[in-house]
Amino acid sequence: MKTKRGAINEAFFVVSTFILLIILTVVFFLGISWIKTSDYFSGDNENEINVIRTVSCEGDIQDVLFKILNTEVVIDGSSKKVKDAIEDSTLTVDLFREESSEYFLDAFPDSKSESIKSWGVGIYNLNNVLQGESAFGWFKNGGVVCDKEGIISSEILIGEKKIVGCLTKVFCERIK
Amino acid sequence: MILNDKQGEKMFSFFWIVLLILVGIVFAIGIGSVYSTDFDVSGKEANILYSRLYDCVVNEGFVDSNFVQGNFDFFEKCDLKESVFEKGIFSFKVYLYDYEQEEMKVFSEGKNDIEQLCASNWEKESFSCFDKKKIVLYEDEGENKKGYLRILTMSQNSGGSE
Numbered sequence: 001m002k003t004k005r006g007a008i009n010e011a012f013f014v015v016s017t018f019i020l021l022i023i024l025t026v027v028f029f030l031g032i033s034w035i036k037t038s039d040y041f042s043g044d045n046e047n048e049i050n051v052i053r054t055v056s057c058e059g060d061i062q063d064v065l066f067k068i069l070n071t072e073v074v075i076d077g078s079s080k081k082v083k084d085a086i087e088d089s090t091l092t093v094d095l096f097r098e099e100s101s102e103y104f105l106d107a108f109p110d111s112k113s114e115s116i117k118s119w120g121v122g123i124y125n126l127n128n129v130l131q132g133e134s135a136f137g138w139f140k141n142g143g144v145v146c147d148k149e150g151i152i153s154s155e156i157l158i159g160e161k162k163i164v165g166c167l168t169k170v171f172c173e174r175i176k
Numbered sequence: 177m178i179l180n181d182k183q184g185e186k187m188f189s190f191f192w193i194v195l196l197i198l199v200g201i202v203f204a205i206g207i208g209s210v211y212s213t214d215f216d217v218s219g220k221e222a223n224i225l226y227s228r229l230y231d232c233v234v235n236e237g238f239v240d241s242n243f244v245q246g247n248f249d250f251f252e253k254c255d256l257k258e259s260v261f262e263k264g265i266f267s268f269k270v271y272l273y274d275y276e277q278e279e280m281k282v283f284s285e286g287k288n289d290i291e292q293l294c295a296s297n298w299e300k301e302s303f304s305c306f307d308k309k310k311i312v313l314y315e316d317e318g319e320n321k322k323g324y325l326r327i328l329t330m331s332q333n334s335g336g337s338e
Contacts, residue, residue: 009192016196027207067237070313072320081320106311 057172061154061165064103068121069156069163071099086123087159093137096123100141108167108175118171120144120151123163131161144168221331222306225266228254229327230310239272239314239325246281261285265333272314273324280323290330303332 069083075090082099085091100121108119120142123131128147132138146153146166153166232254233243242248250270251258260266267286273279287293294305309326 013192016192020196020199023203027203031207063234063237067311067313070237070320071322103311 057152057167057176058154060107061152061167062156064107065121065154065156065163065165067103068099069158071103073099083158086161086163091139093132093139096139097141104142104165108171117143118168119166120146121163121165122146123161125161126157142166216304218302218304218331218333219306221266221333222304222329225268225329225331226306226308226327228256229268229270229329230308230325233270233327234312234325237313238320239312239323241315243270243272243281243283244314244316248283250283250285265331267330267332269328271324271326271328272312273309273326275322275324277324287330290328294328294330303330305330 069081069086071082072079073082073085073091073095075085075092075095080090082091082096085095104117104119104121121140122145123139125131130138130140132140144151144166146164150169151166152169152172153164155162155164229250232250233240233248240248240253242253250256250268251261256266261268264287267284267290269282269284269290271279272281284290290305293303294307305328307326307328309324312323312325313320314323315321
Protein backbone atom coordinates (compact mmCIF):
# COMPACT_ATOMS: atom_id res chain seq x y z
CA MET A 1 0.00 0.00 0.00
CA LYS A 2 1.31 3.44 -0.95
CA THR A 3 2.06 5.98 1.74
CA LYS A 4 1.00 9.60 1.31
CA ARG A 5 4.61 10.64 0.80
CA GLY A 6 5.11 7.90 -1.78
CA ALA A 7 2.13 9.16 -3.72
CA ILE A 8 3.49 12.72 -3.63
CA ASN A 9 6.88 11.52 -4.87
CA GLU A 10 5.27 9.60 -7.67
CA ALA A 11 3.22 12.60 -8.73
CA PHE A 12 6.33 14.78 -8.55
CA PHE A 13 8.20 12.29 -10.74
CA VAL A 14 5.47 12.26 -13.36
CA VAL A 15 5.02 16.05 -13.39
CA SER A 16 8.77 16.79 -13.52
CA THR A 17 9.31 14.29 -16.32
CA PHE A 18 6.45 15.87 -18.21
CA ILE A 19 7.92 19.35 -17.72
CA LEU A 20 11.34 18.11 -18.82
CA LEU A 21 9.83 16.67 -21.98
CA ILE A 22 8.01 19.93 -22.71
CA ILE A 23 11.26 21.88 -22.27
CA LEU A 24 13.09 19.47 -24.56
CA THR A 25 10.41 19.76 -27.23
CA VAL A 26 10.29 23.56 -27.06
CA VAL A 27 14.09 23.85 -27.27
CA PHE A 28 14.20 21.38 -30.15
CA PHE A 29 11.64 23.28 -32.21
CA LEU A 30 13.20 26.62 -31.34
CA GLY A 31 16.52 25.27 -32.58
CA ILE A 32 15.01 23.97 -35.79
CA SER A 33 13.20 27.23 -36.50
CA TRP A 34 16.40 29.20 -35.82
CA ILE A 35 18.33 27.07 -38.28
CA LYS A 36 15.56 27.44 -40.89
CA THR A 37 15.32 31.21 -40.58
CA SER A 38 19.03 31.88 -40.36
CA ASP A 39 20.33 33.54 -43.50
CA TYR A 40 22.61 30.80 -44.68
CA PHE A 41 20.28 27.86 -44.43
CA SER A 42 17.03 29.47 -45.45
CA GLY A 43 15.11 27.90 -48.30
CA ASP A 44 15.43 31.04 -50.42
CA ASN A 45 19.16 30.79 -50.43
CA GLU A 46 19.46 27.09 -50.93
CA ASN A 47 22.22 25.96 -53.19
CA GLU A 48 24.40 28.94 -52.35
CA ILE A 49 27.50 26.87 -52.61
CA ASN A 50 26.00 23.47 -52.93
CA VAL A 51 29.05 21.45 -53.65
CA ILE A 52 31.93 21.87 -51.30
CA ARG A 53 34.99 21.15 -53.33
CA THR A 54 37.32 18.94 -51.43
CA VAL A 55 40.66 20.56 -51.64
CA SER A 56 42.51 17.90 -53.52
CA CYS A 57 46.19 18.02 -54.25
CA GLU A 58 45.67 15.62 -57.15
CA GLY A 59 43.38 18.17 -58.80
CA ASP A 60 45.91 20.95 -58.31
CA ILE A 61 48.71 18.78 -59.72
CA GLN A 62 46.55 17.92 -62.77
CA ASP A 63 45.91 21.60 -63.33
CA VAL A 64 49.65 22.29 -63.34
CA LEU A 65 50.37 19.35 -65.63
CA PHE A 66 47.77 20.51 -68.16
CA LYS A 67 49.31 23.97 -68.16
CA ILE A 68 52.77 22.55 -68.80
CA LEU A 69 51.51 20.35 -71.62
CA ASN A 70 49.50 23.10 -73.31
CA THR A 71 52.22 25.72 -73.12
CA GLU A 72 53.66 26.72 -76.46
CA VAL A 73 57.43 26.57 -76.74
CA VAL A 74 59.74 27.45 -79.59
CA ILE A 75 61.85 24.52 -80.77
CA ASP A 76 64.11 24.86 -83.80
CA GLY A 77 62.37 28.05 -84.80
CA SER A 78 58.86 26.65 -84.76
CA SER A 79 56.25 27.00 -82.06
CA LYS A 80 54.57 23.89 -80.68
CA LYS A 81 52.84 22.71 -77.55
CA VAL A 82 54.93 20.93 -74.92
CA LYS A 83 52.75 17.82 -75.26
CA ASP A 84 53.49 17.65 -79.01
CA ALA A 85 57.18 18.17 -78.35
CA ILE A 86 57.11 15.32 -75.81
CA GLU A 87 55.33 13.05 -78.27
CA ASP A 88 57.78 13.69 -81.13
CA SER A 89 60.76 13.70 -78.73
CA THR A 90 61.89 17.20 -79.64
CA LEU A 91 61.49 18.71 -76.18
CA THR A 92 64.74 19.60 -74.49
CA VAL A 93 65.42 18.97 -70.82
CA ASP A 94 66.15 22.66 -70.23
CA LEU A 95 62.79 23.74 -71.64
CA PHE A 96 61.01 21.08 -69.63
CA ARG A 97 62.69 22.20 -66.42
CA GLU A 98 62.05 25.87 -67.11
CA GLU A 99 58.34 25.43 -67.81
CA SER A 100 57.69 22.94 -65.02
CA SER A 101 59.49 25.10 -62.44
CA GLU A 102 57.44 28.14 -63.36
CA TYR A 103 54.09 26.39 -63.05
CA PHE A 104 54.86 24.32 -59.96
CA LEU A 105 56.33 27.25 -58.05
CA ASP A 106 53.36 29.37 -59.06
CA ALA A 107 50.83 26.77 -57.90
CA PHE A 108 52.68 25.77 -54.74
CA PRO A 109 54.53 28.89 -53.65
CA ASP A 110 55.10 27.65 -50.09
CA SER A 111 57.45 25.04 -51.44
CA LYS A 112 59.91 27.78 -52.42
CA SER A 113 60.96 28.39 -48.85
CA GLU A 114 61.86 24.79 -48.19
CA SER A 115 65.39 23.59 -48.70
CA ILE A 116 64.18 20.62 -50.70
CA LYS A 117 61.32 21.23 -53.11
CA SER A 118 58.16 19.42 -52.01
CA TRP A 119 57.08 18.70 -55.55
CA GLY A 120 58.36 16.62 -58.36
CA VAL A 121 57.60 16.10 -62.01
CA GLY A 122 58.92 13.74 -64.63
CA ILE A 123 58.29 12.29 -68.06
CA TYR A 124 58.11 8.51 -68.11
CA ASN A 125 57.27 5.86 -70.65
CA LEU A 126 54.37 3.50 -70.01
CA ASN A 127 56.70 1.12 -68.15
CA ASN A 128 57.52 3.90 -65.67
CA VAL A 129 61.03 4.39 -67.02
CA LEU A 130 62.20 7.96 -66.68
CA GLN A 131 62.90 9.54 -70.06
CA GLY A 132 66.15 11.22 -70.99
CA GLU A 133 69.79 10.34 -71.23
CA SER A 134 72.63 10.85 -68.83
CA ALA A 135 74.49 12.86 -71.47
CA PHE A 136 71.65 15.35 -72.02
CA GLY A 137 69.93 15.11 -68.65
CA TRP A 138 66.75 13.49 -67.47
CA PHE A 139 63.23 14.78 -67.87
CA LYS A 140 62.67 15.35 -64.20
CA ASN A 141 62.43 18.37 -61.95
CA GLY A 142 61.76 19.15 -58.31
CA GLY A 143 62.89 17.55 -55.10
CA VAL A 144 60.60 14.56 -55.02
CA VAL A 145 60.69 11.27 -56.89
CA CYS A 146 57.11 10.53 -57.86
CA ASP A 147 57.11 6.76 -57.39
CA LYS A 148 58.16 6.81 -53.73
CA GLU A 149 55.88 6.21 -50.75
CA GLY A 150 54.28 9.18 -49.03
CA ILE A 151 53.74 10.89 -52.32
CA ILE A 152 50.54 12.16 -53.89
CA SER A 153 50.81 11.95 -57.63
CA SER A 154 48.81 12.55 -60.73
CA GLU A 155 49.60 11.69 -64.34
CA ILE A 156 48.51 12.47 -67.87
CA LEU A 157 49.15 10.17 -70.79
CA ILE A 158 50.78 11.59 -73.92
CA GLY A 159 50.85 8.85 -76.54
CA GLU A 160 53.45 6.31 -75.50
CA LYS A 161 54.66 8.51 -72.66
CA LYS A 162 53.21 10.17 -69.63
CA ILE A 163 53.92 13.16 -67.47
CA VAL A 164 53.74 12.54 -63.74
CA GLY A 165 53.57 15.26 -61.12
CA CYS A 166 53.67 14.78 -57.38
CA LEU A 167 53.71 16.41 -53.97
CA THR A 168 54.70 15.07 -50.58
CA LYS A 169 51.74 14.15 -48.39
CA VAL A 170 53.07 16.36 -45.62
CA PHE A 171 53.18 19.37 -47.93
CA CYS A 172 49.75 18.61 -49.28
CA GLU A 173 48.30 18.44 -45.75
CA ARG A 174 49.91 21.76 -44.94
CA ILE A 175 48.51 23.65 -47.91
CA LYS A 176 44.98 22.27 -47.63
CA MET B 177 22.35 -0.05 6.50
CA ILE B 178 18.77 -0.89 5.72
CA LEU B 179 16.46 2.05 5.06
CA ASN B 180 12.79 1.83 5.78
CA ASP B 181 10.14 2.87 3.24
CA LYS B 182 9.98 6.48 4.33
CA GLN B 183 13.75 6.98 4.32
CA GLY B 184 13.95 5.31 0.89
CA GLU B 185 11.32 7.69 -0.51
CA LYS B 186 13.23 10.65 0.96
CA MET B 187 16.44 9.46 -0.66
CA PHE B 188 14.69 8.87 -3.97
CA SER B 189 13.07 12.30 -3.89
CA PHE B 190 16.37 14.05 -3.01
CA PHE B 191 18.41 12.31 -5.69
CA TRP B 192 15.70 12.83 -8.26
CA ILE B 193 15.76 16.59 -7.63
CA VAL B 194 19.59 16.63 -7.74
CA LEU B 195 19.48 14.66 -10.97
CA LEU B 196 16.94 17.04 -12.50
CA ILE B 197 19.00 20.05 -11.51
CA LEU B 198 22.15 18.48 -12.97
CA VAL B 199 20.40 17.59 -16.22
CA GLY B 200 18.99 21.12 -16.39
CA ILE B 201 22.39 22.69 -15.82
CA VAL B 202 24.08 20.51 -18.44
CA PHE B 203 21.24 21.21 -20.84
CA ALA B 204 21.47 24.96 -20.27
CA ILE B 205 25.26 24.92 -20.70
CA GLY B 206 24.95 22.89 -23.91
CA ILE B 207 22.30 25.08 -25.47
CA GLY B 208 24.02 28.23 -24.29
CA SER B 209 27.36 27.22 -25.74
CA VAL B 210 25.83 26.31 -29.09
CA TYR B 211 23.87 29.55 -29.35
CA SER B 212 26.64 31.78 -28.13
CA THR B 213 29.40 30.31 -30.29
CA ASP B 214 30.26 32.36 -33.31
CA PHE B 215 30.86 29.86 -36.08
CA ASP B 216 32.98 31.86 -38.40
CA VAL B 217 33.10 29.85 -41.58
CA SER B 218 33.52 32.85 -43.83
CA GLY B 219 37.23 32.17 -44.39
CA LYS B 220 36.54 28.64 -45.58
CA GLU B 221 33.68 29.83 -47.74
CA ALA B 222 35.78 32.49 -49.42
CA ASN B 223 38.33 29.77 -50.16
CA ILE B 224 35.65 27.41 -51.49
CA LEU B 225 34.19 30.14 -53.67
CA TYR B 226 37.66 30.79 -55.10
CA SER B 227 38.04 27.10 -55.96
CA ARG B 228 34.58 27.00 -57.49
CA LEU B 229 35.28 30.01 -59.69
CA TYR B 230 38.75 28.83 -60.69
CA ASP B 231 37.45 25.38 -61.62
CA CYS B 232 34.75 26.76 -63.88
CA VAL B 233 36.80 29.52 -65.50
CA VAL B 234 39.92 27.40 -66.09
CA ASN B 235 39.70 24.12 -67.92
CA GLU B 236 42.81 22.05 -68.59
CA GLY B 237 44.89 25.11 -67.86
CA PHE B 238 43.02 27.33 -70.33
CA VAL B 239 40.82 30.24 -69.42
CA ASP B 240 37.36 29.74 -70.91
CA SER B 241 37.19 31.52 -74.27
CA ASN B 242 33.87 33.15 -73.29
CA PHE B 243 35.61 34.75 -70.36
CA VAL B 244 38.34 36.12 -72.61
CA GLN B 245 35.69 37.47 -75.00
CA GLY B 246 33.79 39.05 -72.11
CA ASN B 247 30.56 37.06 -72.21
CA PHE B 248 31.02 34.50 -69.47
CA ASP B 249 27.96 33.73 -67.34
CA PHE B 250 29.34 32.93 -63.90
CA PHE B 251 26.00 32.01 -62.39
CA GLU B 252 25.21 29.46 -65.04
CA LYS B 253 28.69 28.08 -65.61
CA CYS B 254 29.69 27.97 -61.95
CA ASP B 255 26.24 26.95 -60.68
CA LEU B 256 25.94 29.91 -58.34
CA LYS B 257 22.75 31.52 -57.13
CA GLU B 258 22.47 35.14 -58.21
CA SER B 259 20.38 36.27 -55.24
CA VAL B 260 23.19 35.47 -52.82
CA PHE B 261 25.48 37.86 -54.62
CA GLU B 262 22.79 40.53 -54.94
CA LYS B 263 22.42 40.45 -51.16
CA GLY B 264 26.17 40.81 -50.77
CA ILE B 265 26.58 37.65 -48.71
CA PHE B 266 29.24 36.58 -51.19
CA SER B 267 31.19 38.74 -53.60
CA PHE B 268 33.95 38.14 -56.08
CA LYS B 269 36.09 39.86 -58.64
CA VAL B 270 37.96 37.99 -61.36
CA TYR B 271 40.81 39.60 -63.25
CA LEU B 272 42.68 38.36 -66.28
CA TYR B 273 46.09 39.86 -66.85
CA ASP B 274 48.46 39.24 -69.69
CA TYR B 275 51.99 37.99 -69.00
CA GLU B 276 53.19 41.60 -68.57
CA GLN B 277 50.60 42.02 -65.81
CA GLU B 278 48.43 44.33 -67.89
CA GLU B 279 44.78 44.00 -66.98
CA MET B 280 42.73 42.48 -69.80
CA LYS B 281 39.34 41.54 -68.34
CA VAL B 282 37.55 42.12 -65.07
CA PHE B 283 34.30 40.67 -63.82
CA SER B 284 32.72 41.28 -60.46
CA GLU B 285 29.57 40.34 -58.62
CA GLY B 286 28.31 41.26 -55.18
CA LYS B 287 29.77 44.23 -53.41
CA ASN B 288 31.27 46.83 -55.71
CA ASP B 289 33.88 47.88 -53.19
CA ILE B 290 35.17 44.34 -52.58
CA GLU B 291 38.72 45.39 -53.39
CA GLN B 292 38.75 48.22 -50.85
CA LEU B 293 37.04 46.05 -48.24
CA CYS B 294 39.51 43.23 -48.71
CA ALA B 295 42.43 45.64 -48.68
CA SER B 296 41.31 46.83 -45.25
CA ASN B 297 42.08 44.99 -42.08
CA TRP B 298 39.31 42.49 -42.64
CA GLU B 299 40.61 39.91 -40.19
CA LYS B 300 39.01 41.99 -37.45
CA GLU B 301 35.79 42.41 -39.42
CA SER B 302 32.80 40.17 -39.90
CA PHE B 303 33.89 38.96 -43.30
CA SER B 304 36.77 37.10 -44.89
CA CYS B 305 38.55 37.44 -48.18
CA PHE B 306 40.59 35.09 -50.33
CA ASP B 307 42.88 36.42 -53.00
CA LYS B 308 45.05 34.34 -55.31
CA LYS B 309 46.74 34.88 -58.62
CA LYS B 310 47.82 31.94 -60.77
CA ILE B 311 49.47 31.55 -64.13
CA VAL B 312 46.97 30.41 -66.74
CA LEU B 313 46.84 29.93 -70.47
CA TYR B 314 44.43 31.73 -72.74
CA GLU B 315 43.80 31.83 -76.45
CA ASP B 316 44.34 35.10 -78.20
CA GLU B 317 43.96 35.30 -81.96
CA GLY B 318 44.55 31.58 -82.29
CA GLU B 319 47.68 31.67 -80.18
CA ASN B 320 48.17 30.12 -76.76
CA LYS B 321 49.46 32.74 -74.38
CA LYS B 322 50.45 32.80 -70.77
CA GLY B 323 48.71 35.18 -68.42
CA TYR B 324 47.54 35.53 -64.86
CA LEU B 325 44.13 34.90 -63.43
CA ARG B 326 43.46 36.65 -60.15
CA ILE B 327 40.35 35.76 -58.19
CA LEU B 328 39.34 37.81 -55.17
CA THR B 329 36.47 36.40 -53.13
CA MET B 330 34.67 37.61 -50.05
CA SER B 331 32.22 35.95 -47.71
CA GLN B 332 30.16 37.82 -45.17
CA ASN B 333 28.43 34.72 -44.03
CA SER B 334 29.50 34.43 -40.42
CA GLY B 335 27.14 31.52 -39.69
CA GLY B 336 26.92 32.74 -36.12
CA SER B 337 23.99 33.40 -33.86
CA GLU B 338 23.08 36.76 -35.33
